[in-house]
Amino acid sequence: MTVSETSLPGVRLIEPDVYTDDRGSFAELWNVRDYGHHGLDVTFVQDNLSRSREGVLRGLHFQNPRAQGKLISVLEGAVYDVVVDVRAGADTFGAWEGQVLSAENARQLYVPEGYAHGFVATSGEVLFHYKCTDFYHPEADRTVRWDDPALGIDWPTEDPILSEKDAGAPALDEIPREALRFDDVR
Numbered sequence: 001m002t003v004s005e006t007s008l009p010g011v012r013l014i015e016p017d018v019y020t021d022d023r024g025s026f027a028e029l030w031n032v033r034d035y036g037h038h039g040l041d042v043t044f045v046q047d048n049l050s051r052s053r054e055g056v057l058r059g060l061h062f063q064n065p066r067a068q069g070k071l072i073s074v075l076e077g078a079v080y081d082v083v084v085d086v087r088a089g090a091d092t093f094g095a096w097e098g099q100v101l102s103a104e105n106a107r108q109l110y111v112p113e114g115y116a117h118g119f120v121a122t123s124g125e126v127l128f129h130y131k132c133t134d135f136y137h138p139e140a141d142r143t144v145r146w147d148d149p150a151l152g153i154d155w156p157t158e159d160p161i162l163s164e165k166d167a168g169a170p171a172l173d174e175i176p177r178e179a180l181r182f183d184d185v186r
């Protein structure tokens with residue numbers, strides 16, 4: 001496996017070893033020993049799986065308090081995955097990183113606590129799996145507008161399919177400062 005840093009601190013792109021033969025392929029999606037050797041010494045407590053049709057955009061979401069780190073894998077289809085640094089005071093506050101993740105390229109993304117996250121399904125039906133370092137706390141669930149002009153995210157779509165919650169999300173500069181302080185992040 002290879003693990004590479006990105007432009008955002010702690011956000012890592014992972015390329016697991018994929019073993020192919022005439023039956024198909026095999027890959028390990030999580031291994032506490034090997035991922036730990038690459039600095040991903042984290043404990044996951046919840047796995048999520050969402051299914052999205054092409055054009056669906058989910059995000060941008062984060063939890064605070066009870067911020068979640070996420071290990072993302074795309075099991076079917078392809079997405080453009082976006083992470084935004086929402087840690088007040090961070091040098092890269094408001095900076096974003098986009099990655100194409102697909103069943104084909106088998107790439108994973110690790111998103112630490114303190115980042116907003118979202119993706120748009122770009123090809124066919126998408127099965128999106130992610131492991132989380134804390135439980136879902138709906139009262140701590142927060143959203144940032146996917147098309148916040150101040151973020152300038154270069155999404156591959158201009159007219160995504162959104163949930164009501166995401167369609168009404170605030171811009172980053174409309175979110176109270178205290179909601180962007182991640183004091184409980186270990």
Ligand SMILES: Cc1cn([C@H]2C[C@H](O)[C@@H](COP(=O)(O)OP(=O)(O)O[C@H]3O[C@H](C)C(=O)[C@H](O)[C@H]3O)O2)c(=O)[nH]c1=O
Nearest residue numbers: 048050058059060061062070117118119135136163165
């Ligand atoms: C996130 C979550 C949701 N739910 C329930 C709550 C709703 O009844 C239903 C759909 O929730 P929501 O519309 O928030 O799902 P997504 O839009 O896929 O949210 C996710 O989208 C982006 C990509 C993320 O990175 C977040 O982890 C997560 O917020 O599932 C749960 O029961 N447990 C959970 O952990």
